Every structure is written in C-alpha cells, then in structure tokens.
Amino acid sequence: MGDTRRSMREGKRLLSRRIRALLAGGLVFGVGATMTLAAWNDSEYGSATFTAGRFDIVGATDGATFSSHPVGTPAALSFSAPFGAMAPGSTVHALFSVKTVNPSVAGTLQLSVASTGGTGLGTYLRYGVRSIAGTTCNGTTYSAGTAVVPDNSTMATGGTGTQAVAANGGTTVNYCIAVTLPAGTLNVAQGLTAVQTWQITGTSS
C-alpha cells in the first residue's frame, strides 16, 4: 500500500511539475511574442508601371517617304528604265528602304518573296538584292553593297540572313534590288509581264 501511495504521490508531483513547466514555457513564449510586436514599424513602398512596347516597321521606295505597306497595298517599287520594255541583257534597279517607326523597339528584318504573278516573264527574270549604304540604287551602288539575295537568283528565291534595325527609326536598311532579263532569253518571252511582290518581315528583338 505504502508503495502504491508513494508512487501515486510521486506521479501527481510529476504531472504538476510538467504542467508548471508547460505554463512557464508558454509564458516565456508569450512574453517573447509581445516584445516582438512592440517593435517600431516603418515601411517603404516602391511602385513601377509596366507598359508593353510597340514594334512597327515602315518602308519607302524613295528613301524618304516612309509609310506602312500591308499585303493588300504593297509599295510600288520605282524601277529604273527599261522595266516596261526589257530586252535580253537589260538590268533594272529599285530601292526599298525599311526602318522602325518612333516609338518602336528594335528588331531584325528578313526579305522573302510573297508572290510572282504576271503572264510568265518571271520564269525568265533573275534578280539579286544587296543592302547599300545610301538611298541611291544603281549598278554602282549595288556592286558595293552587301548581298541579301545572291545575284542571278530565280524570282522565287528569298533572302539569306537578317538585317538589324534600331529602335525608334534609328537606322534604315536600304535594299537595292537588281532585276535582269538575261542575255539569250528566247524570243517567246517578248511582251510577257511579271509582277513580283517581296515581303520584308520584321521581328522584334
């Protein structure tokens, strides 16, 4: 019995000790929390407004008067004579300048062929495109340019590589297009026409 009473007493003592320990711990935690909450507070706020940029390119056939030319209303290139009466050996040149508008982000340009129409002269024609420094496109400036489409390519050939344009119209890419009716073109090509549409695809960077 004595054993039992002592063990019961000791058990009660242990329980009460644990309860007190828990309570003491809780008090300590509570005090800690209270102290933290009692600190001074101050905040700084920063705000920023985000706006999506724009990307828009425009083209000009004279190197000066830029506007947009969607697929329905392409720019009519001003080819040199005799684009209206080409004979074997004739080569004609035309300029097409492309830049970004202001405002616009920078990008790269790629030249491709959108369509070749007409009554069949396109089969006989050959062409090349070079990017030139100025806005004067002729045999001399063409020779000094950087190849975009290799010389004597068929009319279905697109450009290789891309050309960079700066943001906000900072730089202009001047494409000098040279179209040739090769010497040795057959008599059957007489009187035929070709309508060639090129596409300059701009991609923002």
Add this chain to the structure above:
Amino acid sequence: MSTKDTQRKVLAVLAGGLVLGVGIGVTLAAWNDSEFATGTFTAGSFNLEGSTTSATTGYDDHNVDNGDTAASLVFPLPAVASSMSPGDIVYAPFWVRLDATTTNSATLVPAGITAGAGGNEANLSYTVTAIAAGDTCGAAATGTVVASGTTLSTQTGATSVPLAEGTPAGTAGTPVQLCFAVTAGAGLTQGAAATATWEFTATSTAD
C-alpha cells in the same frame, strides 16, 4: 542517402532545364510586322521588217524561218537583170527597219546566203552595201560594205550596222538601205538563170 542526393540533383537539373525551355519559348514569341513591295516588269517587243520598193512604204515581214516568203529584190534595170552578159552589174535596193512595236535598238548582221539551182550561181559575184535610206542604189552609191561574195553561195566580210528603234515609241525605226550589186563573171553560162537568198539577222541590244 547518396542515392537520394543524386535523385535530388537530377530533379533540380531537370527543373532548371524546364525553366530554360520556357525562357527560349518567350524569346521566339517576338512581335512581328511586315512590309510588302511590288515591282512590275514587262518584256519588250522586237520585229524587223523590210521593203523592196521604198524607204517609207511597202514594208512587210520576210522571215522564212517563221513561214514568211523572202522578199524578191526588184532590179531597176530588168532588161539587164534578165539578160546579163559578162561584166554587167545590176543593182537592187532593200530597205530594212525595226517596226513600230519594237522597243529596242538592234544590230543588223548578214547571216549568210543560200544559192538556188539556176546554174549560174557560181558565175555571179555580189556586194551588199549599207547606204543612206534616201540614196539611189547604183554605181555611185557609197556606204559600209556589209557583205560580199565571189559567188552566190559564199559570203565574206560580214559587218554589222546599227538599227535604231523608232522615236517616239510606237513609230517605226529609221530604215537602213541595203544596196545589192551583182556582177556577172567571165564564165557566165548563156541562157542559164541564178537565184540566191540572202539572210539578215537583227539582234536586239539592251537599253
């Protein structure tokens, strides 16, 4: 434990890879804008025509290769031309020009002669001279000798002459008169005839 670590590293790398993939996808989704430009090209036309009667009228196509008939040269002295004797010389003009539809100038080149089967072709020599359109084709005519031959089946010294397209566009070009002088040789066979067809080719020149 080490196996778990390795797994964790692999997973981490994979997660990183996924993030990179997303980044590349975003780059590709850049904005696009296009410009379109059109050029229209037309091939020119080219046609040579000839006249045996005058510099201004009587022109027609005589391209045997296209099924036309060769022009018959008209000799102003038919009595002589039809009964030649050794030493006789007969003259005949032939005007050529680029027609009104032609869009390019050209060069005219004698392209050979084909003898007929009359019997006297070997006994006749000839000279073709390019003279001014208004000149008379005769003994006094002077100009550029474009071809000659010791018989009616040979041609030597073929020389080109320029042909101008018409100005303004839509009009025929300036004619060139070709003056044919045919001389009867000493061995001319009595009573035998001779025929020959001369060919002239105009080749366009690029503007």
